Amino acid sequence: MIHKVTLHNGAEISASLHNDLIVLKIQDDPKSWERPDFQNTNVMQDEKMMFFQHKLQYAFLSQMRNQGLQVFQTEVDIIINLCSKQSLLNIRLEYVLKAIMDACNKHVIADDRQVRNIIVQASTTKNQRIVADHIEIIIKDTLESQILTWSGDVFLTEKRIPISYDIGAKAHIIRNS
Template identity: 30%
Template sequence: MRSKLTTPNIIACGYPSIMTIRIDGEPIEYERPQLPSQHADKLFQNLMMMHFQQQVMHVASAKLRSAKLAVFQKSVSVEIKVVTLSAIQDIRLEYAIKSILDGLNKAVIRDDTSVMNIQIWLEKVSKSYDKPYTRVTITDNVTRASITFKIDGPIVEKVLAIPYNIGGSLNYSKQFLNELSTIENEMSSLRGSFNNSYEICHICFYTNNLRKDVDNMFLTYIYLLRVNGYIDASNTVGFGMYKRAAISGEEKTLISLVPK
């Protein structure tokens, strides 16, 4: 049973340009939309995305072997730098993260639940001799062992699978949609007091269930921030997400929004 949602407390911290949003209650993990159960295995995955994820897996696995390290088993941090020739508004960093983590999952990192911290930074280049690439560093938070690898070429974001059946559709559960609606309505009503949009977003999740994926929780809240205009989509340069253990009754989500 998920904890009851409460009204978010919004506080402007320190300087007028910085904003903090506190949402009390157990953080909500993004729910993947589903086909009806009788068609659950009839989905088509984007081939370009799958190729990119295979490239991530092979390059990262080779780097792991050359460093004589085993698959990361415990608490890990991931830092990503994306260099792009594309317009900033054309890149959704949250889906770039998903694509990379899917390539690392099981082959390089035991599973996504091991990831406690993620940061991703975007650099826009425009000169003809500049080449797009993605650089990833994975660090064991206990031993401090780490690897860094680079993928040449444009980033390929996570793309939602589509049904083979032309008339098929993917649907979210009513519970998930109701939870989203509850928080979205509160954030929307408070939006009038804070007119700024921000280029950098950090979210810390205090949860009583460390089996939740930090990137999936982030997907929920970055969606809410985007639809309410808190994120400057035309100039977004960095996201950070962090997962921490919380005792019962102290679960919450802390969002920090700052200009670049």
């Protein structure tokens, strides 16, 4: 059974179920999605999300250096395997995926428009010895047959919208009484 939805910006999203695997297809230009406008204000990013993205980014860059790879310039396929102690109902995989893609953009993959396919396989574990979530990410260059593989234990973190703040032009001085 295939379900289709058209969003307000014209993007078409279809979902289908194949052998217990949910397949989502998004037919849209990724740059056309609306993003918050923070041009004239300061923003504060979520620290856990930034730590998650930086850990992935540096792990990818280290693995690329070890394998002698450069930034991917052509279309790529991405396979992500997740194993978590959390219930999959408590994880918004699309936001975790967005955080992973932001970690890759410009540093591992030249432009996120180059991503042709993403396959995510998520599972849970009851093993009490596991503290963090396990993630394996495989990036395959479709033309040059280059493959970047990384796996490790991290705490899965969802992409969060930055918080805008403006404390005004006045200096804030804390004085001891």
